[in-house]
Amino acid sequence: MDWAAINPAFYVASVMVAATPLLLAAIGELVVEKTGVLNLGVEGMMIIGAVCGFITAVETGSPSLGFVGGALGGAALSVVFAVLTQFFLTSQVPTGLALTLFGLGASAMVGQSYVGIVPPKMPQLMSGAQLNAFERIVLGHDAMLYIGLAIPVAVWAVLRFSRLGLILRAVGEDHNAAHALGYKVMWIRFGAIVFGGACAGLGGAYLSLVRVPQWTEGMTTGAGWIALALVVFASWRPLLIILGAYIFGGIAILQLNLQAAGSTIPVEYLSMSPYVITIFVLVLLSALHKYGISRAQAPAMLGRSFHASN
Amino acid sequence: MILRRTLLAAAATALALTSGAFADGHEKLKVGFVYVGSIGDGGWTYEHNQSRLAVDEAFGDKVETIYQESVPEGADAERVMTQMALSGAKLIFTTSFGYMDPTINVAAKFPDVKFEHATGYKTADNVSTYSARFYEGRAVQGHIAGKMTKTNKIGYIASFPIPEVIRGINSAYLHAKRVNPDVEFNIIWAFTWEDPAKEADAAKTLIEQGADVILQHTDTTAPLTVAAENEGVIGFGQASDMAQFKDGPRVSSIIDNWAPYYIDRVKAVMDGTWETVQTWDGIDTGMVEIGEITDRIPADIKAEAEAMIEAMRTGAYHPFTGPINKQDGTPWLADGEVADDGTLAGMSFYIEGLTGDIPQ
Numbered sequence: 001m002d003w004a005a006i007n008p009a010f011y012v013a014s015v016m017v018a019a020t021p022l023l024l025a026a027i028g029e030l031v032v033e034k035t036g037v038l039n040l041g042v043e044g045m046m047i048i049g050a051v052c053g054f055i056t057a058v059e060t061g062s063p064s065l066g067f068v069g070g071a072l073g074g075a076a077l078s079v080v081f082a083v084l085t086q087f088f089l090t091s092q093v094p095t096g097l098a099l100t101l102f103g104l105g106a107s108a109m110v111g112q113s114y115v116g117i118v119p120p121k122m123p124q125l126m127s128g129a130q131l132n133a134f135e136r137i138v139l140g141h142d143a144m145l146y147i148g149l150a151i152p153v154a155v156w157a158v159l160r161f162s163r164l165g166l167i168l169r170a171v172g173e174d175h176n177a178a179h180a181l182g183y184k185v186m187w188i189r190f191g192a193i194v195f196g197g198a199c200a201g202l203g204g205a206y207l208s209l210v211r212v213p214q215w216t217e218g219m220t221t222g223a224g225w226i227a228l229a230l231v232v233f234a235s236w237r238p239l240l241i242i243l244g245a246y247i248f249g250g251i252a253i254l255q256l257n258l259q260a261a262g263s264t265i266p267v268e269y270l271s272m273s274p275y276v277i278t279i280f281v282l283v284l285l286s287a288l289h290k291y292g293i294s295r296a297q298a299p300a301m302l303g304r305s306f307h308a309s310n
Numbered sequence: 311m312i313l314r315r316t317l318l319a320a321a322a323t324a325l326a327l328t329s330g331a332f333a334d335g336h337e338k339l340k341v342g343f344v345y346v347g348s349i350g351d352g353g354w355t356y357e358h359n360q361s362r363l364a365v366d367e368a369f370g371d372k373v374e375t376i377y378q379e380s381v382p383e384g385a386d387a388e389r390v391m392t393q394m395a396l397s398g399a400k401l402i403f404t405t406s407f408g409y410m411d412p413t414i415n416v417a418a419k420f421p422d423v424k425f426e427h428a429t430g431y432k433t434a435d436n437v438s439t440y441s442a443r444f445y446e447g448r449a450v451q452g453h454i455a456g457k458m459t460k461t462n463k464i465g466y467i468a469s470f471p472i473p474e475v476i477r478g479i480n481s482a483y484l485h486a487k488r489v490n491p492d493v494e495f496n497i498i499w500a501f502t503w504e505d506p507a508k509e510a511d512a513a514k515t516l517i518e519q520g521a522d523v524i525l526q527h528t529d530t531t532a533p534l535t536v537a538a539e540n541e542g543v544i545g546f547g548q549a550s551d552m553a554q555f556k557d558g559p560r561v562s563s564i565i566d567n568w569a570p571y572y573i574d575r576v577k578a579v580m581d582g583t584w585e586t587v588q589t590w591d592g593i594d595t596g597m598v599e600i601g602e603i604t605d606r607i608p609a610d611i612k613a614e615a616e617a618m619i620e621a622m623r624t625g626a627y628h629p630f631t632g633p634i635n636k637q638d639g640t641p642w643l644a645d646g647e648v649a650d651d652g653t654l655a656g657m658s659f660y661i662e663g664l665t666g667d668i669p670q
Contacts, residue, residue, distance in 0.1 A: 005496075010518040018511060108348065115350040116531060116554045118538065212510045214535045217348035218380060219506045252508075256515040260465065260496040262666050267499050 005261040009133035011253065013140055017211055019249030020148045021046070021203040021220075025227035026234070026241045027152045028199025033231055034159065035192040036172035036301030040096030041081055043224025044103020045197045046204035049074035051107040053205025054119055054215040063122040067144055067205050074201020075194050077103055082193040086186045089305045100224065108217040115215060122210050144206055149242065151199065156238035168192060172299035175306040185306045200224065229278050235285055235297035248274045339401065339580055341365065342394035343377035344387060346406035346529075347504040353529040354503065354549040355379070357566045358405045358428075364569035365576055373576060383408025391416040395423045401579045403572065404428065406503070407472050413437060424584050426575060429474050431655055433586050440571055443592030444474065445481035445654070446622045447564035448525075449629035450600055450615050451546050452485030454562060455493075455523040457611045458544060462492045465516025467509060467526040467533055468499050471668045473657045475527050480661045481629045482525055487663055496521055499669050506532035517543055524559075534559055544606065551601040562615070563601030571597060590651065593622045630654065635662035 025042050032039050053070025057063045081099050084090045122142040126135050159165035167188060170178040175185045207223065208215050226248060234240035255270030288294040343362050347355035362375050376399065381390050387409050394402050395416065403426045404413045410430035417425045417437045425434075429441040455464050464486060468475050479497065486493045496519060498512045505528075513524050513533035517540050524545040526533045531552050537545040537559035547555070547563025571589065578584040591597035600619050603612045621627035632643030637660040643649060660668060 005519045007518060014511065014514055014518070018507075021507075108350070112350060116352050116552075118535060118554070121539070207507060212506045212532050212535060214506060214530075214532060216352070216504070216506045216530050216532070217350045218504075221502075221505045221507060223507070253511060253515065256498055256508075256512050257519070259498045260512075260515050260519045260521075262496070264667065267501065267669050271501065 002261045006257045009131075009136045011257060012137045014253045015246060015250045016137070016141060016145060017249075018253050019245040020145050021207045021211060021223055022227050022230060022248055023152065023241060023245035024148050024203035024206060025200040025224060026230040026245060027155055027238060028196035028203075029227055030231050030234070030236060030238060030241060031155060031159075031168070031199075032192050032196035033302055034172045034236060034299055035168050035189045036175060036299050036304060036306075037085065037189050037193060038092045038096065038303040039078070039081055039099070039193060039196060040093060040228065041077070041099025041103065041224075042096075042196075042200050042227050043220055043222065044100035045074040045077050045200035046103075046207070046224045046227075047107040047218070047220045048077045048103045049201025049204030050208040050219060051111040051114070051204075051215060052201065054111070054208040055114055057119045057205075057209055058114060058117055061120050063120050063209050064143075066119065066209050067202055070201040070205025070209075071198040072201065074204060075198040078193050078197020078200070081197070082190045085305065086190050086193075089307055092303050092305070104218060111215050111217065115217075117215070119209050119213050119215075121213075142210055144202070144210065148202075148206070152238045152241050159238065169299075172301050175301050175304070179306070179308060185308075189306075200227070203227070226274075232298075233278055233281050235294075236299065237297070247277065251277075338372060338374045339369075339576065340397070340399040341373060341375045341576055341579075342391075342399035342402040343375065344381050344390055344394070344402065344404045344406075344409060345377060345379045346381060346383060346408070348379050349377075351504050351529045352531045352550055352552060353547075354566070355405070355529065357550045358403075358568060361568035361572045362403075365572050368573045369576060369580075372580070381409075384412070387412040388416055391425075392419070395420040399423065401426070401576060401584075407470070407474060424575075424579055429472075431588075433588060435586060438575075438585075438587045438589070440568075440587075440589040440591075441474070442566055442568075442597040443590060444564055444566075444598060445477045445629055446592045447598050447600055448478040448481035449485045449622070450562065450618055451525055451564070452482035452487075453489055453615055453618060454603070454607060454611060455482065455525065456486030456488070456490035457614075458561075458607065459486075459490065459493060459521075459523050460542070461520045461522045462490065463494050463496060463519070463521040464523045464525065465513065465519075465521030466495055466497045467512045467516070467524065467528050468497055469503050469528050470501060471499065471658075471670070473655060476660070476668060477654060477657045478527055479664070480657065483664055484634065484661060485629065495664055497664075497666060500528055502528065504529045506530045509533050510536050513537060513545075531555065547601050553601070556602075556604055560601075560604070561606050562603045565599040565601050567596055567599050570595070590655075593619060594625065636660070637662055637664055 049070035052073025053066040056069025057066025084095050085092050124142050126139040171188050179185050230244045233244040251274045345355045349359040378390050381387050401424045405428045407429045413425050413427045414432050425437040427439050430439050483495050509528045509532040513536040522543050524537050526548045534545050534555045537543040544561045545559045549566050551563045551565050628648045630649035632647040633645045634643045636642045
């Protein structure tokens with residue numbers, strides 16, 4: 001095979017673009033799970049974000065407004081989940097699954113007349129063929145990619161250093177104690193769910209406005225599920241989300257590069273490698289936990305409904 | 311009690327009357343379509359759905375068409391087909407290669423229902439196959455690609471390693487190589503028909519590795535969207551005209567026109583003349599159409615391509631005409647020899663000059 005055909009700068013730049021939708025969706029879900037809520041509807045919120053972002057961008061001609069539209073779309077869908085699980089106390093797992101199915105169907109319906117349209121292009125800080133490696137990797141992207149990198153850092157800082165972070169974690173670790181201290185568990189979770197929805201919507205919009213960029217039914221093709229896996233992969237640590245998303249994106253792009261360059265490694269091994277790594281990491285984490293080397297990372301209240309009467 | 315019996319009797323009479331009416335030829339023929347992608351993919355499934363609408367148009371209220379989108383190729387497909395057959399469909403089109411075994415299995419359970427499987431090779435008393443000679447269109451694409459490339463690198467986004475896709479690669483390569491001996495094909499197997507993100511990434515990768523012509527055998531317009539962002543890169547519409555990219559990278563296209571065939575087969579079921587056939591039509595019958603070659607292609611190359619299309623229409627030229635060797639250098643077709651349909655239908659080898667292996 002021809003290794004020289006793979007240009008490392010192009011490769012890294014592509015990985016950053018491929019990883020961003022996963023990163024955005026995963027960091028949102030991380031916050032949701034930190035408060036003890038498991039929302040399996042990430043895929044549905046992403047696709048709604050993708051279609052809302054696309055429609056907004058096309059109608060207004062502004063990709064930036066498109067991202068706002070995507071975030072609002074994802075957040076709106078997550079409100080449905082929040083109302084059902086927080087006020088009607090429905091079980092989170094089936095509600096989340098229903099959200100995904102609903103999102104896929106609703107987006108297909110809404111997006112029907114937007115198939116085959118090219119959206120306005122998101123401007124990049126620097127672009128063109130003459131960029132050197134540094135410029136291409138560090139500066140050759142659109143603003144949303146940098147925002148995507150900033151969000152996990154901000155989430156990390158908030159969760160670790162701020163009072164808000166402490167409250168969010170308290171709700172996720174022991175909702176009864178948080179309630180006893182006077183925190184409004186339901187509303188805190190409500191807020192976290194909406195934040196998660198907005199992030200998933202941004203991820204979806206990044207897919208339909210930058211990575212592809214076009215609208216096609218079902219275009220997330222499982223990215224939401226990978227985002228869910230990433231949260232576990234990162235063992236609920238915000239900064240590890242970046243690493244996880246870049247590993248997933250990196251392998252996805254690597255296998256395409258290897259193929260195009262004429263590699264003899266069978267495609268199947270490359271395609272399955274991200275999932276093999278996920279399973280390996282999960283086994284490793286639980287082994288570490290079992291032998292007391294690392295503490296459990298999953299929020300103690302994950303997936304449990306709370307009602308003040310409990 | 312009496313009332314109920316009367317009601318039942320009335321219902322039975324009504325039923326008899328309606329079925330009597332059905333027998334008079336007012337019966338609606340229910341026709342099912344199983345799609346592998348979404349009807350909004352802008353390519354393969356979109357065209358099948360357009361042809362379904364043409365059936366609706368042609369037969370009006372004598373026909374009722376139903377369809378199911380995004381049906382996975384596997385056990386789920388059997389469930390969908392069974393459901394359609396149980397709901398009264400008398401003719402079912404299964405429109406992807408991976409539905410081959412499911413179609414045969416379900417057809418065995420419903421001998422009264424006719425099945426039409428696209429691009430496969432297994433038939434039964436109530437299963438016909440139909441496909442189009444896309445490789446004729448690929449020959450035109452290869453010719454244009456070979457002439458137009460400046461980097462001598464042509465990127466090819468392949469879906470699954472099945473004969474239909476391999477034929478396309480061979481045909482395109484053969485005709486590119488003929489006009490440009492330095493041409494090189496970089497092939498990416500996407501292992502999907504419809505995944506815009508993956509298709510876009512694949513196109514991006516190929517362009518980054520130097521390809522300036524992108525051929526695709528996947529179903530969405532995503533590769534063209536990427537090509538549009540890269541100056542000097544051209545591509546082709548796949549399965550559908552993808553005319554919205556005419557001002558950009560799309561220089562021509564292969565259009566699948568299933569409508570005449572679908573109308574024909576629906577009519578055959580209505581008339582009771584349906585029988586098992588293996589249809590494989592090309593440019594000659596219009597099942598394969600070549601979309602308009604845009605002005606981005608210089609006039610002389612356009613004229614050559616159009617001459618080739620015409621020669622294939624009249625049957626004067628077959629894209630697989632020898633001498634052609636297989637990848638390992640062993641002879642396949644002697645000088646002037648034309649490939650037989652049997653070999654083409656099961657094609658599982660690259661021709662000489664292509665690098666890399668076909669995934670197993």
